Amino acid sequence: MSIQSRPQEDLQQNRAEGEIVNDFSIQVATVNGSGSQSSNNILMRAIFQMGVPISGKNLFPSNIAGLPTWFTIRASKDGYAGRKKEIDALIAMNPQTAREDVETLQESRVVIYDEKLNLSQIRDDLIYYPVPFSDLAGQIIKDVRLRRLIANIIYVGSAAELFGIEMAEVESVIAKWFKTKQKAIDLNIQAAHLGAQYVRENHTKSDCFRIERMEKTQGKIIIDGNSACALGSVFAGATVLTWYPITPSSSVAETMADYMGRYRMDPETGKATFAIVQAEDELAAIGMAIGAGWAGARSMTTTSGPGISLMSEFVGLAYFTEIPVVIFDIQRVGPSTGLPTRTSQGDVAALFYLSHGDTKHVVLFPASMKECFDLSIQAFDLSERLQQPVFVASDLDLGMNTWMSDPFDYPERPLDRGKVLTAEDLERLGGFARYKDVDGDAIPYRTLPGTDHPAAGYFTRGSGHNEEARYSERPEDYLTLMDRLAKKYETAKKFVPEPIVQFSNGAEVGIITYGTTDAAMEECQEQLRQEQGVDINYLRIRALPFTHHLHEFVSRCQRVYVVEQNRDGQMGDLIRLEVGNEEGKIRKVLHYSGLPIDARSITDQVMEYEKGSAQGNHDDSHT
Amino acid sequence: MSIQSRPQEDLQQNRAEGEIVNDFSIQVATVNGSGSQSSNNILMRAIFQMGVPISGKNLFPSNIAGLPTWFTIRASKDGYAGRKKEIDALIAMNPQTAREDVETLQESRVVIYDEKLNLSQIRDDLIYYPVPFSDLAGQIIKDVRLRRLIANIIYVGSAAELFGIEMAEVESVIAKWFKTKQKAIDLNIQAAHLGAQYVRENHTKSDCFRIERMEKTQGKIIIDGNSACALGSVFAGATVLTWYPITPSSSVAETMADYMGRYRMDPETGKATFAIVQAEDELAAIGMAIGAGWAGARSMTTTSGPGISLMSEFVGLAYFTEIPVVIFDIQRVGPSTGLPTRTSQGDVAALFYLSHGDTKHVVLFPASMKECFDLSIQAFDLSERLQQPVFVASDLDLGMNTWMSDPFDYPERPLDRGKVLTAEDLERLGGFARYKDVDGDAIPYRTLPGTDHPAAGYFTRGSGHNEEARYSERPEDYLTLMDRLAKKYETAKKFVPEPIVQFSNGAEVGIITYGTTDAAMEECQEQLRQEQGVDINYLRIRALPFTHHLHEFVSRCQRVYVVEQNRDGQMGDLIRLEVGNEEGKIRKVLHYSGLPIDARSITDQVMEYEKGSAQGNHDDSHT
Amino acid sequence: MRKGALKVIMTIRTPKPKKVNRAGLTISDYKGSPSTLCSGCGHDAISSQITKAFYEMGVKPHQVAKMSGIGCSSKTPAYFLGSSHGFNGVHGRMPSLATGALLGNRDLICIGLSGDGDTASIGLGQFCHLLRRNIPMIYVIENNGVYGLTKGQFSATADIGSKQKSGVINDLPPIDCCTLAIEMGCSYVARSFAGDPKQLVALLQGALSHSGTAMLDVISPCVTFNNQESSTKSYKWAKEHEELLHQIDFVPYFEPIETVEYAEGVMREVEMHDGSHIRLRKLNQDYDPMNKNSALSMLRETRDSGEFLTGLIYVNPVAKNFLDLLDLSETPLAVLAQEKVRPGPEVLEEAMRELM
Amino acid sequence: MRKGALKVIMTIRTPKPKKVNRAGLTISDYKGSPSTLCSGCGHDAISSQITKAFYEMGVKPHQVAKMSGIGCSSKTPAYFLGSSHGFNGVHGRMPSLATGALLGNRDLICIGLSGDGDTASIGLGQFCHLLRRNIPMIYVIENNGVYGLTKGQFSATADIGSKQKSGVINDLPPIDCCTLAIEMGCSYVARSFAGDPKQLVALLQGALSHSGTAMLDVISPCVTFNNQESSTKSYKWAKEHEELLHQIDFVPYFEPIETVEYAEGVMREVEMHDGSHIRLRKLNQDYDPMNKNSALSMLRETRDSGEFLTGLIYVNPVAKNFLDLLDLSETPLAVLAQEKVRPGPEVLEEAMRELM
Numbered sequence A, B: 001m002s003i004q005s006r007p008q009e010d011l012q013q014n015r016a017e018g019e020i021v022n023d024f025s026i027q028v029a030t031v032n033g034s035g036s037q038s039s040n041n042i043l044m045r046a047i048f049q050m051g052v053p054i055s056g057k058n059l060f061p062s063n064i065a066g067l068p069t070w071f072t073i074r075a076s077k078d079g080y081a082g083r084k085k086e087i088d089a090l091i092a093m094n095p096q097t098a099r100e101d102v103e104t105l106q107e108s109r110v111v112i113y114d115e116k117l118n119l120s121q122i123r124d125d126l127i128y129y130p131v132p133f134s135d136l137a138g139q140i141i142k143d144v145r146l147r148r149l150i151a152n153i154i155y156v157g158s159a160a161e162l163f164g165i166e167m168a169e170v171e172s173v174i175a176k177w178f179k180t181k182q183k184a185i186d187l188n189i190q191a192a193h194l195g196a197q198y199v200r201e202n203h204t205k206s207d208c209f210r211i212e213r214m215e216k217t218q219g220k221i222i223i224d225g226n227s228a229c230a231l232g233s234v235f236a237g238a239t240v241l242t243w244y245p246i247t248p249s250s251s252v253a254e255t256m257a258d259y260m261g262r263y264r265m266d267p268e269t270g271k272a273t274f275a276i277v278q279a280e281d282e283l284a285a286i287g288m289a290i291g292a293g294w295a296g297a298r299s300m301t302t303t304s305g306p307g308i309s310l311m312s313e314f315v316g317l318a319y320f321t322e323i324p325v326v327i328f329d330i331q332r333v334g335p336s337t338g339l340p341t342r343t344s345q346g347d348v349a350a351l352f353y354l355s356h357g358d359t360k361h362v363v364l365f366p367a368s369m370k371e372c373f374d375l376s377i378q379a380f381d382l383s384e385r386l387q388q389p390v391f392v393a394s395d396l397d398l399g400m401n402t403w404m405s406d407p408f409d410y411p412e413r414p415l416d417r418g419k420v421l422t423a424e425d426l427e428r429l430g431g432f433a434r435y436k437d438v439d440g441d442a443i444p445y446r447t448l449p450g451t452d453h454p455a456a457g458y459f460t461r462g463s464g465h466n467e468e469a470r471y472s473e474r475p476e477d478y479l480t481l482m483d484r485l486a487k488k489y490e491t492a493k494k495f496v497p498e499p500i501v502q503f504s505n506g507a508e509v510g511i512i513t514y515g516t517t518d519a520a521m522e523e524c525q526e527q528l529r530q531e532q533g534v535d536i537n538y539l540r541i542r543a544l545p546f547t548h549h550l551h552e553f554v555s556r557c558q559r560v561y562v563v564e565q566n567r568d569g570q571m572g573d574l575i576r577l578e579v580g581n582e583e584g585k586i587r588k589v590l591h592y593s594g595l596p597i598d599a600r601s602i603t604d605q606v607m608e609y610e611k612g613s614a615q616g617n618h619d620d621s622h623t
Numbered sequence C, D: 001m002r003k004g005a006l007k008v009i010m011t012i013r014t015p016k017p018k019k020v021n022r023a024g025l026t027i028s029d030y031k032g033s034p035s036t037l038c039s040g041c042g043h044d045a046i047s048s049q050i051t052k053a054f055y056e057m058g059v060k061p062h063q064v065a066k067m068s069g070i071g072c073s074s075k076t077p078a079y080f081l082g083s084s085h086g087f088n089g090v091h092g093r094m095p096s097l098a099t100g101a102l103l104g105n106r107d108l109i110c111i112g113l114s115g116d117g118d119t120a121s122i123g124l125g126q127f128c129h130l131l132r133r134n135i136p137m138i139y140v141i142e143n144n145g146v147y148g149l150t151k152g153q154f155s156a157t158a159d160i161g162s163k164q165k166s167g168v169i170n171d172l173p174p175i176d177c178c179t180l181a182i183e184m185g186c187s188y189v190a191r192s193f194a195g196d197p198k199q200l201v202a203l204l205q206g207a208l209s210h211s212g213t214a215m216l217d218v219i220s221p222c223v224t225f226n227n228q229e230s231s232t233k234s235y236k237w238a239k240e241h242e243e244l245l246h247q248i249d250f251v252p253y254f255e256p257i258e259t260v261e262y263a264e265g266v267m268r269e270v271e272m273h274d275g276s277h278i279r280l281r282k283l284n285q286d287y288d289p290m291n292k293n294s295a296l297s298m299l300r301e302t303r304d305s306g307e308f309l310t311g312l313i314y315v316n317p318v319a320k321n322f323l324d325l326l327d328l329s330e331t332p333l334a335v336l337a338q339e340k341v342r343p344g345p346e347v348l349e350e351a352m353r354e355l356m
Ligand SMILES: Cc1ncc(C[n+]2csc(CCOP(=O)(O)OP(=O)(O)O)c2C)c(N)n1
Pocket: B244, B245, B246, B247, B282, B306, B307, B310, B337, C070, C071, C072, C073, C074, C090, C091, C114, C115, C116, C117, C118, C119, C142, C144, C146, C147, C148, C149, C150, C155, C222
């Protein structure tokens, strides 16, 4: 299979005097479990070390070994990190997909491939560089299994040679990658050279793509969103993580376990200042997290769609009993099991309304590596401040793909543990009412179990209760409680991260996004400006509930496009509820194929609308 | 505690020359488990047999015995069945609540009470009829436990005497109630007479409430909504019921078990034509129901809020794999455990969006006993026709309270088993593609397991699949599938029950309700007309998705009030998404104390808005 | 006779009724709000014994966390230790809440109350996984063989062949929570009866001295829905069929152990984690509750012979509990200071360098 | 030697390889789509034996319902009996789907495929309740002690002390699915090994002849995440430690039973529900799989001694299954005609009269 239908971009167009420098994509087509991950990373990092901004997207199947996988490296002098629809250079290593992979390329693109596949007959409008990878591998290693691995690093060498990636950088990356394994280092470097040498001796470069040293990556880091969330949680002082494995969220917990083991053992006692428990399922995972939050720990769980559904009942309990807990939803393609290894933003409505009865939840939407780190930290503060569950809605593209980023800043603000009464406080106050709105912000005070004061204890229950936390079926008590919870949601608006807003003079069109969709926007704005002469105002949502900024933004635009990666335009609906939708002002631009959204798709859909011709799949049933 | 704050209705106002006939409410305040249920029913049915329309609402605690319970009988010559806010006659049997019960009455109302409680000092603006219930009971029975039961029937006699309920009717109801238990019949009749006699000899009637024979109940039945849903399911040909006990839904399953045992044993074989299984929890209950639906049975499950949350993951599976299953949600007050014995319409959003990812569900909203029967039947047809889960959203008020109704009509249409291919069909067609939109209505064809044809088998999976039901991660397959499911939801609009619409000439105000809220509307319309001179247009939603009627209705009204029993105005939001909300045209009238909504509360809130002064709890954050 | 015999023993055991206990508190400090259960409900009897056991052991109420699911049984935490924190969660999922609470604060003395439906029907999975983890808490099943709060449906411990008021008959075998608990690795497994207060108090005190999960399967009749004589969960049946495995004396660590002379094999003494002693006095045969296999056989035999065996069926006083295995800091995680849980800037820098 | 011995027996058993079976179908009619599992995965070996067993028994593919949860193991139903209906549901909840499918159509021959995580971790509750109900189906646990599909985390059957690639160590005891199954009332309990095709086929055929739940706990190595020698779920360990409880001959009901002479106590014969016979030939000691208690003791002993016992551990060929108990109409509920399921107008009138 191939991962895309043949897109329409004319190469000539963006070619500056015959050459395209630091602005193209290389896709390696291989099978999973074949060990190509490291070579792909080495290739990507070598470009990175030449100062050229990169991003890497791994498109893998939902199985363990033997099925087609595509790793796409995008080099972008402008630092565009979103998916680039068109592939400029294909490294075809997978017989199963080679033909289709080649067929879907656009003309005059590059194909580096294993000679045996002989692909050159398929089309004559491409530039082919056949390389006998396995034979070359055979020259330096006998073991057949290893030979496969070595072939991978050989294509790195060939590509480096072709695109002008300095071999010195390749070598240094290899050295870093294999750390202390000197034998591996030598072998891989040897193989890389072999690949380069072969190309040098047997091919003359006839394509237009080149990497040239620049200065845009100094001091940058390369990381994935799940690791960034894990780091954020470590520095948020999270103490209890209870989770159940599910793609694409597992690596949040697993990476966190590593970091915790390194950074969170008490130096004095050598004991753990955290507990990580793999629960028997998601009901138990969220139950444990809520129990820990109730006891006063900074607790969290990590999951994806199906887990969110299973957590519904417990999340309602936490909302109603006002217990802090942070829930990471690394979204994948739903409904049901859906496409576990594809990305989407399809859980927005589920998260906002999660659980039966009148519930509304706080959800944060990180859009970058920095935000994965920062908002993870803020999520814990918010959750303890507001005494309610807080969701961090990431997705597979953000969470499992590799992104370039500035290093993270150390948090300035100390931990906000919220309104907790100590024994001393109780002594002073002579008691407390667990669910009373003392401060007028609808946030009550709580005590932690174990607080050594006769007035500390109270009874938490998911059934009706009054301000003293006593059981009550009285209509007036229930109204008081539910109205306070509604008011607390208003209070939340003061604490959640504000949207990022950007106005351009005289722009009529507004675009709203959230989360990873933002990665395509810088490029999209450029396309709209360059190709269409359209300037836009831009707002990026970072949290539910919405803040007043949204109203202002919408009122300052003639037409607002909400761009998101799900079928129903879930955020678009929430925005319409919040600000209304006078004469169809709020329009939906949707992308839900499971592939990360790309600038081109957004630009095209926006322009379709703008030309008053919105039609087809992505037409919007509400307008 | 008392169940309401003191309402403001001036008795004089609705008093026709000094007397109020067949238009008042009697509330019996007692404790649960004290056996007052039967006497309350006898009192209510005696009035019913006098031709006077009645409705009975039981307000009971979430425990088994010993806590305050209020049973309210409303006699209404106009047949108003909604809750009447003000209590006209109190029968005070519960020392725990007597004082507060009396304090919350309005002036010149009636109090019949156990002499020992001596309540007459509390206020002097009420009419008191003390009766020594236990002493009287002691006269006819020694056993202390039985004496308590007998005291209950004694107050029935006293009330009958006071309000002019014919003793002959009381006797015939008692006879019916205790069926063949002659001893019980005699004892109860004796006790009733004793109660009547005591009042005759010791009190002179000084209140204005009277029951007078009329002709409005002939041929009517008395039933609760859960029994009506159970009967509907029996006649819908439901074959598999898998459930887990939860208030207020349990009696759907339990009543259905009775009916099935009587009406659905195969006369020829004596075997069951149905299976009823009490599962270990709601995940298993819905799982079994889906498995049965997949196998081709008409399957159903019954639950309430917490169960709905637990069913989330499985419901997403059924939506995505297109398996019919009917889910009854007898709504109670949520979130979480909430108030298990109070009523609400709080699950609308949860049901509509249930499960992660892009999902939208079909939900039916019965508003009467007849509709509980009819829509239950239609739910199964819809579910098999559309091949997706269908929810029947009832609630505690509808489901567990007693309502008067016309008898149910026998279904005209035969069962619609939807698009199922037999071995013969397959032979003719030479095969099929499980998920292909052959007819252009987005509804595919299915085969049942066990179909004796080599082409019958297909593989059902919650993961991505193509039209042939094969595993697929291809973006284009996923888009095709999700777009078809969206289109199928459009198709559903052709099949779901249309709303009930009623226009009055020149009316500017429109009111929209659904489910039990309708019970208060006839009375509310009368109040608006009589007291405010306001005529309204009325639309009652009977299903999600909405049909075109909603758009037409809204466009023909200046201002539309969506009246519902939850905090967030969940249906109101769905309506706003559907038709927009130009200058705050769609307004929310909310009631969420856990008590059934009453006409007065609606009338007052609507008028508040109309006078441009909507404020307070029920203010609407969206306008 | 038995009761007589018991009394004697109790006098040895029970610390002379004092006005206040070691914590300086009176018995009423261990009471809760008035029960809203049916009068005569077995659950209320259990609440009283919990009150008594915690009082006699001088447990500090503020250290206690009372956890429960949903059901009549799960309401009981409101009816004892009123000044302790309590958490009445969702149906069948108390084990995960309790586990989390103890992860958050390892110092809590945790007691979970559940019903047979809450534990053996909806909660079976979480129950088993809690036992596998040997979470340090007392887990009481108030076992009446029915769903009380929802008015009498069968639970997974209902007698096979038993009949509901509605006439429905149960044809599934009951789950034996004690056997299951032992198989799942529970380190303190006891069965008792709401109608046998003395034994129950002793077993609860033993449980309080235990460092892992202490599971008590307590037959607790539902007088409203399942107290007919035929029910193995009825007062009458349980009274008539109760077979004591042994007589139990509990000697708390803070009491002097008077050495009493016993004939060979008449008494076994189990030293608990906290130094308390459980003394088991032979009745019919000498029974070793530290032997898992004989415990399982004993359970099978008595089950087959329809006896209602009560007592301390299995105990392993030294099994490591889950918190030990996690090697958690002594200070409860919930109250660790910021310095302990937020690494310094240099750590973040190190992490960043590695990613460059 | 063992293998040798087995071969002999097999020749007695296996119906001479024919081109087509009783259903007139060839072995390839029982194949499915090509596997996408790792080459060498134990699960694929099991799929082959299922294909073989169903072929040899002449099962009609259209009567079969293949059910599964989520996991590498749960993908396997796609890799055999390609023309049968299959249902790959949600994680850990296959038991309820299978139960429902059989309620809807009692004629289905149902086989469920699950993993140790799917069954013993997330699915433990539903698994136990399925067994209690004795649902008539084959339930295969492809037990590799890890979560394969999510890349190697521990399941509830992971060896205590075993180490993940990440270095994390498991300190919880593994659940023994066979013991649990017997305790929960399962009526056919077997343990086998993906590397012992002959035994597995025989056990699957016996399962096909059984009228209640037949649970097969099959050790099925995960070559990618848990095949290191130290793992009790690895090929090497299993091969080296496998202890056959007996040698199994299966004689399907449609084959003549040649009476072979055996010395006293050398062979046991179990007659199955459908008239097939399972012949168990003594190896070390004579073992009676119809005795629950000895089955449980045997499991405990071998577990303690670290042996890997395989064979038919317990069977009760006459236990009533859930559908029998429900007294369902012979015609599957799914295909009952309208006349059977919608009572006439007179019935509704009667119901209405009662409510007046
Ligand atoms: C998710 C969920 N399902 C169902 C219920 C309804 N419910 C409340 S208590 C209960 C069973 C209680 O039985 P048991 O645990 O034995 O307690 P008992 O009342 O007998 O003491 C049920 C089914 C619920 N509250 N939540």
